[in-house]
Amino acid sequence: MSKLLRTAFAFSTLLTISLTAQRPRTTHITDAEVARITSEAILIDTHDDITSKTVAGYDIATANKSGQTDLPRMKGFLGAEFFAVYVGAEYTKDNHSANRALQMIDTVRTDVIAAHPNEFVYATTADDIIRAHAQHKIAALMGIEGGHAIEDSLRLLRDYYALGVRYMTLTHFNTNNWADSQGDFDDPKVTHHNGLTPFGKDVVREMNRLGMMVDISHTADKTFFDALEVSTAPIIASHSSCRAVSDHTRNMTDEMIKALAAKGGTMQINFDCAYLSQRYSDASKPIMAELRPRFMEAQKIEDPVAREAAIEKLEEESTAKLPPATLDDVVAQIDHAVKIGGIDHVGIGTDFDGVGCVPAELSSYDKFPALTRALLEKGYTATDIKKIYGGNLIRVMRAVEQRARELKTTPALETTIATAK
Numbered sequence: 010m011s012k013l014l015r016t017a018f019a020f021s022t023l024l025t026i027s028l029t030a031q032r033p034r035t036t037h038i039t040d041a042e043v044a045r046i047t048s049e050a051i052l053i054d055t056h057d058d059i060t061s062k063t064v065a066g067y068d069i070a071t072a073n074k075s076g077q078t079d080l081p082r083m084k085g086f087l088g089a090e091f092f093a094v095y096v097g098a099e100y101t102k103d104n105h106s107a108n109r110a111l112q113m114i115d116t117v118r119t120d121v122i123a124a125h126p127n128e129f130v131y132a133t134t135a136d137d138i139i140r141a142h143a144q145h146k147i148a149a150l151m152g153i154e155g156g157h158a159i160e161d162s163l164r165l166l167r168d169y170y171a172l173g174v175r176y177m178t179l180t181h182f183n184t185n186n187w188a189d190s191q192g193d194f195d196d197p198k199v200t201h202h203n204g205l206t207p208f209g210k211d212v213v214r215e216m217n218r219l220g221m222m223v224d225i226s227h228t229a230d231k232t233f234f235d236a237l238e239v240s241t242a243p244i245i246a247s248h249s250s251c252r253a254v255s256d257h258t259r260n261m262t263d264e265m266i267k268a269l270a271a272k273g274g275t276m277q278i279n280f281d282c283a284y285l286s287q288r289y290s291d292a293s294k295p296i297m298a299e300l301r302p303r304f305m306e307a308q309k310i311e312d313p314v315a316r317e318a319a320i321e322k323l324e325e326e327s328t329a330k331l332p333p334a335t336l337d338d339v340v341a342q343i344d345h346a347v348k349i350g351g352i353d354h355v356g357i358g359t360d361f362d363g364v365g366c367v368p369a370e371l372s373s374y375d376k377f378p379a380l381t382r383a384l385l386e387k388g389y390t391a392t393d394i395k396k397i398y399g400g401n402l403i404r405v406m407r408a409v410e411q412r413a414r415e416l417k418t419t420p421a422l423e424t425t426i427a428t429a430k
Contacts, residue, residue, distance in 0.1 A: 031344065031388030038385050046391045047381045051088035051142045052374070053399035055176075055277045055356065056152065056226075056248035058093045058363030064116040065313045070125055075321050077361035080128055082373040088399055089138045089148035091247065092117045093363065094174060096158040098183035099308060107165055110158040114151060114172050122149050133173050135406040138399075152224065152247060155181035156188055156212065163215050163422050175406070176222035178247060179209070179232060187212060189229035197230045197258040204231035205239065213239045215422045220413030222405065225249075225269075226259070226279075226358070233265055242412035243273035243405045248358035250276075250284040251345045254338075257284050263349045270350035273408055275401045277358025278342050282334035282366035285342055289366070292331050300327055324365030336370035340383050343397060352393055356402045 059078040063069055073079040083090070094113040100106045122129045130141045132148035141148035151172075156179045159165045169177070182192025187209035189200040205213070213236050216223050223244040225233045236244055246269065252260035261269070261276055269276060282289040304323055310316035346355040361367065370379050377398075384394050 051399035204235035
């Protein structure tokens with residue numbers, strides 16, 4: 010593309026974004042309009058950690074008194090759930106990461122889908138999500154959180170895909186052998202590997218070949234840019250918000266948002282209070298510094314039920330002292346992401362049941378009509394809201410699936426731990 014054409018394209022993109030800037034709605038918004046839009050939209054949440062409870066025995070059909078996710082509050086509002094196959098960093102000890110990943114996959118397939126077949130349907134494609142919505146069921150999908158789950162083996166990556174995993178977050182809060190995390194340092198620009206290692210780039214290429222979405226939430230900034238450069242399919246941030254609104258290092262800079270959008274990806278707004286609100290983030294820093302040693306001790310508790318209870322108690326203790334984020338903070342994050350990246354590149358990744366604080370007005374899926382109304386009041390149209398709730402993610406899934414079809418004759422990469430180190 011010539012420099013002139015690139016300039017014209019950039020101007021056209023900026024003009025499109027500026028023309029979609031929202032003006033507050035002046036006409037009356039009825040409850041019927043809110044209900045219709047919420048019902049017609051396919052609400053896709055790309056990150057929910059309820060699996061950390063179901064794997065320990067919790068039945069998702071019963072009231073979740075300490076969190077945000079349960080079947081009664083999902084039904085009628087949620088179109089598709091990406092259940093987190095979360096593998097904590099502690100499982101890297103003695104190579105237990107793959108074992109934990111398989112347990113987490115099994116809890117989705119056995120304790121959620123098979124246990125509740127009238128409400129959930131196993132899904133792996135964009136078309137599966139649309140079919141489930143037509144059947145008034147919740148499409149159940151999976152995303153691995155923590156690239157150390159593959160134990161430096163592309164063979165394991167392929168096994169996870171075969172078991173239904175459709176995205177992988179390249180890192181969690183820990184840097185692994187092939188990708189830098191933002192969680193190791195206060196400065197997300199500080200790295201161990203300078204982003205992705207050669208093996209890490211092979212992981213991204215193999216994900217493209219398989220049709221697994223590359224997720225850059227939790228990665229260091231350099232890892233993000235490396236993944237964006239290597240991937241030949243759009244990538245996602247499954248649960249990240251905007252650093253310009255709240256400067257938490259888990260959030261994305263405007264530069265990152267623009268780059269993600271330019272390659273067709275989408276960022277999914279996280280409902281964690283610290284990621285949403287600068288006010289909350291600032292207030293939480295001294296409190297979290299005080300509680301961090303106790304959180305570290307709680308993480309060492311071997312019994313999973315006792316460990317979860319100890320962590321929840323500490324989260325309750327911390328949030329009781331803090332000014333919570335609000336519905337307005339969620340709208341502000343969405344609005345900023347739209348202004349920077351465009352309406353086609355923003356979605357929802359709540360992080361429900363994986364964080365200690367979410368806005369009370371959006372503390373579960375049955376409260377999404379409040380967000381629908383707030384977005385309408387801000388000036389977003391029904392079409393805009395449907396894109397944010399799920400349409401944009403479906404577009405990305407289809408692009409990733411199409412890229413995999415184009416690469417179907419490409420041989421599988423056979424790189425394993427030998428080249429990872």
